[in-house]
Amino acid sequence: MEVTRERAWDTLTRYTKSQALLRHALAVEAGVRFYARELGEDEELWAAVALLHDFDYELHPSLDEHPQDGAPILREEGWPEEVVEAVLSHAEHLGLPRDTPLKRALFACDELAGFVHACGLVRPDGIETLEPRSVKKKLKQPSFAAGVHRDEVYAGAELLGLELDDHIRNVVTALRPIAGELGLRTAAA
Ligand SMILES: [Fe+2]
Numbered sequence: 001m002e003v004t005r006e007r008a009w010d011t012l013t014r015y016t017k018s019q020a021l022l023r024h025a026l027a028v029e030a031g032v033r034f035y036a037r038e039l040g041e042d043e044e045l046w047a048a049v050a051l052l053h054d055f056d057y058e059l060h061p062s063l064d065e066h067p068q069d070g071a072p073i074l075r076e077e078g079w080p081e082e083v084v085e086a087v088l089s090h091a092e093h094l095g096l097p098r099d100t101p102l103k104r105a106l107f108a109c110d111e112l113a114g115f116v117h118a119c120g121l122v123r124p125d126g127i128e129t130l131e132p133r134s135v136k137k138k139l140k141q142p143s144f145a146a147g148v149h150r151d152e153v154y155a156g157a158e159l160l161g162l163e164l165d166d167h168i169r170n171v172v173t174a175l176r177p178i179a180g181e182l183g184l185r186t187a188a189a
């Protein structure tokens with residue numbers, strides 16, 4: 001099977017109906033694409049993996065099942081092992097090695113994309129003027145977006161070999177063009 005963004009979107013939307021989950025997939029896709037471009041990697045492959053990483057979450061909303069029980073479904077649909085393995089690697093509880101740039105970028109963008117999104121929801125101009133400084137301030141407030149694992153945000157930047165500021169700036173930059181799709185206010189709106 002040829003790995004395309006379009007096919008990944010098709011698989012994702014057959015299993016996922018929640019707007020919040022679809023927005024999460026789009027946000028992680030944007031972040032991962034940013035790094036694919038920067039590293040000169042296969043953007044289509046990276047985008048597909050990002051879109052698929054939580055594709056089974058509605059079906060398997062607990063860590064007893066997600067994402068490990070999604071893997072056989074992906075294989076059945078014909079997704080190559082490279083995609084399945086990368087999808088599986090995002091889950092901390094599986095303890096799989098993040099031994100490719102794609103796996104590292106996926107892990108690094110997963111929690112941070114959600115957090116940046118949350119920051120944008122409480123700002124009058126969304127993420128238009130969001131600076132790393134204020135993201136970091138919010139990271140230190142445990143009650144804000146409490147579901148986001150701070151340790152995974154920090155570990156992600158480290159895994160990419162980036163300063164946290166730079167990683168945050170990259171993800172914010174990546175999300176700006178799709179702010180509208182993410183339900184964030186934009187300067188134009
Ligand atoms: Fe997940």
Ligand SMILES: [Fe+2]
Nearest residue numbers: 024053054110
């Ligand atoms: Fe995720």
